[in-house]
Amino acid sequence: MIKIDSFLNPDWYVMRIATTDVVTCKKTLKIGDVIDLLLNSAKRIPVLDSKKRLIGIISITDVLNFFGGGRKHKIFPMGGLNQTVSKIMEKNVITLSGKTKIYKAIEYAKHQEKSVYPVVDGNTLSGIVSEFDFIKHINTETGITVGDVMTKKPLIIKPHYTLCDVAKILCRGAYRRLPVVENGVLVGMCTPKDILFYLKTSKAYGRLKYDKTEVRDIMNKNVTKIMPEDDIYSAISLMKPGIGGVPVVNEDDELLGIITKRDIMEVLAW
Template sequence: MKRYFPGEKKLDPSSTAPLDRGPVEFKSRISEHPGDVMKIATRNVVSVPPTTTIMGAAKTMTKYGFRRLPVVDAGSRRLMGIVSTMDIIDFFGGGNRYNLVKNKYGGNLLAAINEEVREIMEENVITITEYYSIKEALKTLRERNVGALPIVNDENQLIGIVTEKDFVFMASEVESFDIFVYECMTRDVRSVRPSVKIRDASKEMIQRGFRRLPVVEDGILVGILTASDIVRYLSTGEAFSKLVTGNIDEALNVPVSEIMSKEVVFISSDVDIAEAARVMMKHDIGALPVIDGDELVGIITERDFIKAMRV
């Protein structure tokens, strides 16, 4: 089943280039006061210690519906790194972290999954302090091209986190921007067929930096594969049900149709971006495929909102 959110104004998406009116004017809601970032930040941050297993981190992500977890020292709460769904996909067969499975464990997934998360986490974390304004946080997200900013105090202790989703929430509270999805969406959409193997889809995600891939068959959108879907496949044990010898290839040589999200929420290109933000928040999703008629013409993501906002 698919949910469709049509626009009210019938516009021609090809008639206006993306963002040709400039970024969204958002000054009325973006505070420039130092320290105001804590007003929108999550303070009780779910984190894991560096000794947590990769499987443990995957289970925590799935439990809370998170795409990333700060890694902190259990005693001092000092930030040591961050691990994301993309890191786990990289480990699972999409990129360089797969070498840990292949070389150290000979491809044995059951053994590799119990490696400590410190082996795959990102150590060079872009952080901000509690003294940042909301404007400075938005600028940092945009310029450093990251999806989240852990907030640390003077002793590098984790005290909060602000994400792209926080700014989409702010956009959802605006009645209308009079700016439409087609002006902000990503038009060059990479998609895969339902028969594509999880391994190949994982590699596509890692190589291109995509957290999601629309699944299209005969020109029709039939599902969407997200990084979280792949992590869930691992964390729930479904991947292990595919194992015969224990080799990770047995879990990866499965079509994406078996784990993709089949109920896709999508939108048309002539919807105001404020309404698009509300749809994303209502369904707790990070992106909306954009469909006009029966054609997939783009995708609008949390990152697209960050790129569009001007302060």
């Protein structure tokens, strides 16, 4: 385990590490307009009402669900890209109070399935804190290896899977990334952002269910990887924006597991 007080003061309030310059959107914003924000600014965006109160959060996965990855697609024919964010956003938002101490916030986050948590004062948004905010302050080797904490036997996909197949997997399981494996060897990674970018550039928003494009055509082939014997500090160093999990491979690029921000959070203690 890693003692929090070796890199953070656990009695600090969570606002000490939260991002205060938060990208937000109004509930009346059209889905067609929020796509650029999701692709260029943040993968999860707090939604505010006319009085700037937090009423929801929208993610890339919500948009994929709407375009054919899940049950929200049933409302697509009723307006398509002109539908408002309020129609598909997540309304039951898990939040933190700005006066929550860091050690309590970490313990709370360990029992949730979210990667970001809006920080609120009443219903007013004060900032946002992510899993990375909790671990990025670890600035030296820990003595804990990647192999000690990685997720073994992660869900994988094959290069021939269609984008619709993968979108359904991502929406059904709330996965943030999927390794693409062929004959046991890691050949790429696919994220919700990869699929949404394809839909935007090909203008195929309403045709995801019928699109036969395969994962091999849009996956990231230049994958950042790590070895199981590396210290988890090395994994944290690789987790820049856009990389929330790093595949773990052997010398032959055979996939052994994946290490995520959540995996590292699990070894934090006080």
